[in-house]
Amino acid sequence: MPIFFEDVEVGTVEQFGSYEVTHDEVQEFAQQYDPQWFHVDADRAREESPYGGLIASGWHTAAMTMRLLVDGHLSDAATVGAKGVDDLRWRVPVRPGDTLRIENEVIEKVPERPERGLVRARTKTFNQDDEEVFSMVGNVMYLRREDGPVTDAGDNEADDVE
């Protein structure tokens, strides 16, 4: 049985991982989606970058975080996507050779429609030195097992646009 909106509890904290960040994948992602020199030019990055070497695109870090979330939780959940993300922050550079893991905490449930609800969860990504490299608050739509009452969604920061 998948995890429905009714099954999610505010305050639940889960940890998932790991994801090995390789030099090749850092460059492949950046060549395709974020070809700024500090993501793709290892020599120049070593000599000129304030980070002292090649770092992963922030969007690659977000994507690797998503993969850990899907493998650890979302693949077992009755979700139909997310509305968006708040407070996305790149806190510490992610580098080739790093190993990432995540921590996910449910912070709010909003029963916004009879057939589904919104789950707000804070996801933090850590490297092998337990530095928090990335964080965000996701707004994910979970189906309800049975239709239920709807509360005012006025306290929900996410837009309701789909």
Next chain:
Amino acid sequence: MPIFFEDVEVGTVEQFGSYEVTHDEVQEFAQQYDPQWFHVDADRAREESPYGGLIASGWHTAAMTMRLLVDGHLSDAATVGAKGVDDLRWRVPVRPGDTLRIENEVIEKVPERPERGLVRARTKTFNQDDEEVFSMVGNVMYLRREDGPVTDAGDNEADDVE
């Protein structure tokens, strides 16, 4: 000459694009980073998904938006990365066959350090039907051409963590 912090003007609006969303790329990205069934299983998506067919991972849409930003603007700018993003919203599903373009508007400049400043810009992504499919507010660090005064960054939502 690259674009420095001093060169950026609040209120400037630029448009860039286009990016063709292919079926293969939608599936490749999702297989690697977001293998939820409505992103990777075309048959099931057509039959069961509330979206009526395969849709791109939201992180893929963010990544394609980034590529348009880099090609159109950031590759000419003296930036050293971004601190994060606020109010990231997936508004309309992105589907194979779509063609994306973006609009970028500078909304705030914060001269937070003598050697660099923060530029907050709202980026909107549109499809070929001029539907706004995605939006976010980025917090990008621009180098200054010359060291300058620093103002209180208390009104800046972004953390100062690097």
